[in-house]
Amino acid sequence: MAGLFRYPRCLMRFEITTLGTGAALPARGRYPSAQLLNIHERLYLVDCGEGTQERLRQAEVNFNRIGCIFISHMHGDHYLGLMGLLSSMHLNGRQDELLVFGPPELKEVIDVQLRASQTYLRYPLRVRSLAHKSGTVVYSTDRVEVLTLALEHRIPTTGFLFRERAMLRKLDPSKVASIPHFARNGVKEGEDLLLADGTVVPNAELTLDPPLPRSYAYCSDTAYAPELIDHIRGVDLLYHEATFTDELLARAKETMHSTARQAATMARDAKVRTLLLGHFSSRYKSNTVLLAEALPIFSNTLLANEGAVFRIDQRTSV
Amino acid sequence: MAGLFRYPRCLMRFEITTLGTGAALPARGRYPSAQLLNIHERLYLVDCGEGTQERLRQAEVNFNRIGCIFISHMHGDHYLGLMGLLSSMHLNGRQDELLVFGPPELKEVIDVQLRASQTYLRYPLRVRSLAHKSGTVVYSTDRVEVLTLALEHRIPTTGFLFRERAMLRKLDPSKVASIPHFARNGVKEGEDLLLADGTVVPNAELTLDPPLPRSYAYCSDTAYAPELIDHIRGVDLLYHEATFTDELLARAKETMHSTARQAATMARDAKVRTLLLGHFSSRYKSNTVLLAEALPIFSNTLLANEGAVFRIDQRTSV
Numbered sequence: 001m002a003g004l005f006r007y008p009r010c011l012m013r014f015e016i017t018t019l020g021t022g023a024a025l026p027a028r029g030r031y032p033s034a035q036l037l038n039i040h041e042r043l044y045l046v047d048c049g050e051g052t053q054e055r056l057r058q059a060e061v062n063f064n065r066i067g068c069i070f071i072s073h074m075h076g077d078h079y080l081g082l083m084g085l086l087s088s089m090h091l092n093g094r095q096d097e098l099l100v101f102g103p104p105e106l107k108e109v110i111d112v113q114l115r116a117s118q119t120y121l122r123y124p125l126r127v128r129s130l131a132h133k134s135g136t137v138v139y140s141t142d143r144v145e146v147l148t149l150a151l152e153h154r155i156p157t158t159g160f161l162f163r164e165r166a167m168l169r170k171l172d173p174s175k176v177a178s179i180p181h182f183a184r185n186g187v188k189e190g191e192d193l194l195l196a197d198g199t200v201v202p203n204a205e206l207t208l209d210p211p212l213p214r215s216y217a218y219c220s221d222t223a224y225a226p227e228l229i230d231h232i233r234g235v236d237l238l239y240h241e242a243t244f245t246d247e248l249l250a251r252a253k254e255t256m257h258s259t260a261r262q263a264a265t266m267a268r269d270a271k272v273r274t275l276l277l278g279h280f281s282s283r284y285k286s287n288t289v290l291l292a293e294a295l296p297i298f299s300n301t302l303l304a305n306e307g308a309v310f311r312i313d314q315r316t317s318v
Numbered sequence: 319m320a321g322l323f324r325y326p327r328c329l330m331r332f333e334i335t336t337l338g339t340g341a342a343l344p345a346r347g348r349y350p351s352a353q354l355l356n357i358h359e360r361l362y363l364v365d366c367g368e369g370t371q372e373r374l375r376q377a378e379v380n381f382n383r384i385g386c387i388f389i390s391h392m393h394g395d396h397y398l399g400l401m402g403l404l405s406s407m408h409l410n411g412r413q414d415e416l417l418v419f420g421p422p423e424l425k426e427v428i429d430v431q432l433r434a435s436q437t438y439l440r441y442p443l444r445v446r447s448l449a450h451k452s453g454t455v456v457y458s459t460d461r462v463e464v465l466t467l468a469l470e471h472r473i474p475t476t477g478f479l480f481r482e483r484a485m486l487r488k489l490d491p492s493k494v495a496s497i498p499h500f501a502r503n504g505v506k507e508g509e510d511l512l513l514a515d516g517t518v519v520p521n522a523e524l525t526l527d528p529p530l531p532r533s534y535a536y537c538s539d540t541a542y543a544p545e546l547i548d549h550i551r552g553v554d555l556l557y558h559e560a561t562f563t564d565e566l567l568a569r570a571k572e573t574m575h576s577t578a579r580q581a582a583t584m585a586r587d588a589k590v591r592t593l594l595l596g597h598f599s600s601r602y603k604s605n606t607v608l609l610a611e612a613l614p615i616f617s618n619t620l621l622a623n624e625g626a627v628f629r630i631d632q633r634t635s636v
Contacts, residue, residue, distance in 0.1 A: 032402075050399065050402040053368070077405075080398070084394055088342075106434070108434070109431055112426055116421070117392045
């Protein structure tokens, strides 16, 4: 069974914790935007509103496991928790490099504050500027790549697409004994097996399909932006802001936010598997009204919630 | 009884709400520094660590009633909640001027962030730089004046002394009928009464002592700084940081913080009425160890606590 367990399931996690689901003026019990992604036990933070470090403590996350932070835009409810988090990592003795991606203005905002507090971080901090366009790979490892999404908001705002890398094929447990050790890596990579007697065993007879690469798109804050559909088509999970109900469509347009109906329309048209709504205006004491608006258009819709964990499970067929 | 009720007691409040009592890395349940002062129904905020707006919401304070904010220094645990609060005031439709006092670097930190978020505040914001010296009156009204205290910390840090203005003398209720209306203001100001027949009634026979002016000193963050004693002598309430116990005196010196023993020594030597300890290191899960250290030196010592209200009552004699 070695092939099946090459990546232990527990190390293949792909999950999103929504730490904050409120809009600029959060209602009681809601917090500004922040999400923690665990992809194969690597932690990524997407947006970092005020108080995010407090939310991370509540979720019992070791800050220093976070390797990258992605900031969508420079509205305070998406980044004002960053300086406190950077400072706490420093005080906690972090030594590993931290990568921060954000709008070009972010670096000055960080530098001015480090200078004012005379803080000399103990760890290397790299701040990288995002251009406002879709489809640029800004980060990649052997497990995941992160692409940009040009959202439509009052100031330049970038969403993020997290895409798992294609995995190697799995050796069929019933056939693994017949494959010489030296040939196994090649077979996992899709090669046919050439036996000593010249026989060729087709790869399909020796391997099983690997799990499909999983994907997650983060779209907040944005007006209804159908030009994003090509970039998020078929993602497993789409987090799309739903600040208002359609009754406030004019207000949504004016502030360049979306309504729940528009979020659901995006999910339907992009044929995503699951839609996760968030960034709720504080006027909605209960956000079920937003869910009710989305469901008739896209039935597989969920509501984000403070501290809730959304796991994307592995599957091998569409 | 009109004289006695000239200032209704409920409008003569002098109270301090400690919103956050933690140090740079707050323990669970503690928050970074912030205090709300209510002096005669005018609200002042002293320091504004990350999450202060959330604490103010919990305390059911209308942000827009806050007229002045005083920032002691540019360490993140004392100011990182400011931008979020300024932004929420804006989104809540504030129109009244807001005064913010802080180190010279504060203005740039605010301006850079307003620019990055393309925020044009709806209310006038005046940011005033504090020079690092004691005894300067930086704000005054007919009710209160605020003076600076040059604290000793790793970066320039200013404490604040809030001093109630001397009040008018009170007309003795049993004598008030004998004082002509036109003469009452003069008598309250301490003048003797000249009757129509030429008789002079000494002021002491017509009036009662007004309450003594109350005072509050905020000293955080600071190393043990006996040169402050002359400036805080006899205050009703001294908030003094007590980051460590004396066991960690070397660490206190190195980081330019105080121990509880040092805070108590300051209180005793400055002959203050009450000492309030705060800014507790997260290593102390219970802060009673800090209280226990202070009490033998200064018995009238209290522990600050998240959301606790400390009221300074009026009194007419020492």
